[in-house]
Amino acid sequence: MADRKVLAGARVVLPTGIVDDGRVIVEGGRITGVTPAGPAAPAGTAPGGAGHAPAGDASGPAVDLTGHWVVPGFVDMHNHGGGGASFTSGTVGEVLKGVHTHRLHGTTTIVASTVTGEMDFLAHRAGELSELAEQGDIAGIHFEGPFISPCRKGAHSEALLRDPDPAEVRKLIDAARGHARMVTLATELPGGIDSVRLLAEHGVIAAIGHTDATYEQTVEAIDAGATVATHLYNAMPALGHRAPGPIAALLEDERVTVELINDGTHLHPAALELAFHHAGPERVAFITDAMDAAGFGDGVYHLGPLEVEVREGVARLVEGGSIAGSTLTLDTAFKRAATIDGLPVESIVRAVSANPAKLLGVDDRVGSLEPGKDADLVILDDTFTLVGVMRKGEWVIEPQLR
Numbered sequence: 494m495a496d497r498k499v500l501a502g503a504r505v506v507l508p509t510g511i512v513d514d515g516r517v518i519v520e521g522g523r524i525t526g527v528t529p530a531g532p533a534a535p536a537g538t539a540p541g542g543a544g545h546a547p548a549g550d551a552s553g554p555a556v557d558l559t560g561h562w563v564v565p566g567f568v569d570m571h572n573h574g575g576g577g578a579s580f581t582s583g584t585v586g587e588v589l590k591g592v593h594t595h596r597l598h599g600t601t602t603i604v605a606s607t608v609t610g611e612m613d614f615l616a617h618r619a620g621e622l623s624e625l626a627e628q629g630d631i632a633g634i635h636f637e638g639p640f641i642s643p644c645r646k647g648a649h650s651e652a653l654l655r656d657p658d659p660a661e662v663r664k665l666i667d668a669a670r671g672h673a674r675m676v677t678l679a680t681e682l683p684g685g686i687d688s689v690r691l692l693a694e695h696g697v698i699a700a701i702g703h704t705d706a707t708y709e710q711t712v713e714a715i716d717a718g719a720t721v722a723t724h725l726y727n728a729m730p731a732l733g734h735r736a737p738g739p740i741a742a743l744l745e746d747e748r749v750t751v752e753l754i755n756d757g758t759h760l761h762p763a764a765l766e767l768a769f770h771h772a773g774p775e776r777v778a779f780i781t782d783a784m785d786a787a788g789f790g791d792g793v794y795h796l797g798p799l800e801v802e803v804r805e806g807v808a809r810l811v812e813g814g815s816i817a818g819s820t821l822t823l824d825t826a827f828k829r830a831a832t833i834d835g836l837p838v839e840s841i842v843r844a845v846s847a848n849p850a851k852l853l854g855v856d857d858r859v860g861s862l863e864p865g866k867d868a869d870l871v872i873l874d875d876t877f878t879l880v881g882v883m884r885k886g887e888w889v890i891e892p893q894l895r
């Protein structure tokens with residue numbers, strides 16, 4: 494078959510563990526076999542029957558990836574833009590440029606996050622973004638704000654914040670035409686718990702964030718159906734021994750996945766380690782929370798109506814100095830986790846691919862290297878630097894091997 498590709502010789506990270514000297518076989522945009530070297534392994538049986546080569550059949554030209562890792566393409570469920578483009582306010586062309594910028598950094602599945610804006614604006618924006626979701630350019634929409642706490646507003650415009658109102662939440666869900674994936678809200682505000690219930694009923698993730706909730710209020714929101722912690726630790730009360738706040742409630746509950754921004758600015762490595770240790774690798778999702786400057790450079794940008802200055806890769810509001818999103822890309826988050834935080838590669842792959850894919854309900858197609866899934870994968874060298882990206886069987890970056 495003309496578009497058949499065989500990636501050979503790499504350390505391949507599978508759901509069942511790491512295979513040394515493994516092979517990944519790609520045909521028609523999908524993975525058709527993933528096997529250790531040597532005779533064909535039954536585990537790699539290709540779906541679809543006739544017409545497919547037997548799993549493990551590495552005939553045809555192979556790309557020799559000896560000394561490299563092959564990991565699943567990254568899934569970012571919280572991302573506001575990149576490449577100079579904003580997912581909240583950019584044109585369609587700009588949004589696609591932002592999506593492509595993150596693809597160049599290994600993110601083959603991306604959710605577009607909006608920041609706080611007027612309700613009518615957000616509803617209109619949801620309609621525009623839903624078209625990109627229908628075309629498969631983005632994996633849906635995440636609304637961060639306006640239903641968040643003024644006490645923990647971060648880089649959201651205070652004048653536009655409002656209490657969660659199930660009718661307004663419903664308006665955003667409807668405007669997104671089936672592509673609303675997540676809403677971040679401060680569940681302790683009036684209407685918060687009812688809004689969580691509404692989101693859960695509609696299959697949209699209710700994420701607790703930009704919140705001033707107590708421990709008890711957070712437990713109540715989880716019991717009502719909230720399943721994600723929006724950038725755990727950031728924009729919420731700190732862990733206190735008499736007032737454990739949301740962090741303790743979110744970390745201890747098996748039903749919750751915690752987002753972490755592993756850029757070295759938002760979190761101390763010990764805080765990351767504590768979350769990983771306590772929640773376990775099944776309940777952590779690495780996100781970027783990236784803004785326009787990701788993959789672009791320092792300068793002055795806008796986040797909604799607010800002005801942001803990016804200096805040495807750190808984005809802060811011009812007024813007040815709050816951290817305003819990140820300039821992180823997931824390849825950097827991966828590399829930090831492997832080289833600075835010392836996390837096992839399988840755990841990092843869960844946090845950066847499998848867990849967010851499962852949460853978003855797209856794990857039937859992406860999030861792991863398994864036959865039948867999209868051929869979305871990332872090639873890393875032995876220092877965990879990204880050297881190749883494939884999406885749906887096509888190279889986004891073809892590895893230039895020595």
Ligand SMILES: [Zn+2]
Pocket residue numbers: 571572573606637782818
């Ligand atoms: Zn965000």
